[in-house]
Amino acid sequence: MLIEVNTSEEATKFGVKPDRADDLIKKVSEFGNIKLRGLMTIGPFTDNKNESRSAFKVLKDIFDRANSEHILRHPMTVLSMGMTHDYETAIEEGATMIRIGTAIFGSRTQQ
Numbered sequence: 001m002l003i004e005v006n007t008s009e010e011a012t013k014f015g016v017k018p019d020r021a022d023d024l025i026k027k028v029s030e031f032g033n034i035k036l037r038g039l040m041t042i043g044p045f046t047d048n049k050n051e052s053r054s055a056f057k058v059l060k061d062i063f064d065r066a067n068s069e070h071i072l073r074h075p076m077t078v079l080s081m082g083m084t085h086d087y088e089t090a091i092e093e094g095a096t097m098i099r100i101g102t103a104i105f106g107s108r109t110q111q
Contacts, residue, residue: 001036002080003028005062007055008044015041021062022071029072038078038096039063043086052086056093063094 003024004015016024021039028036039062043055059081067075080097082090087098102108 001028001034002038002040002078003036004040004042005059007041007058008051010044013042018058018062022066025062025066025071035074036072036076038076038080040078040080040097042083043081043090045085047085049086049089052089053093056081056090056095060094 003021005018005021006013006015007018009017025036028034039059041055041059043052046052060079063076063079066072078097079095080099081093081095082088082098084100084102087095087100090098
């Protein structure tokens, strides 16, 4: 299981707000049958690498803090961030999983 964090704090994105992520991670850790593997985010859809980088750094900080404070019984290993337009920046910021669907399948068509 991954927890989605809305690191860009855009209304069009889903996920827990960054300032609530630690509390949610702690709450999920109380459930014995759920194994939290990591965190995910969708960065802002922009060509500005600094904006994307900032959103990814927020997630990496939450991820590192949770692991260093041993909130979970096991360390999280998945940091899912980055899509076709920003995956290189995400990798630079520590992503272990990226989503590159558009590069493989092309743009979505509106119906």
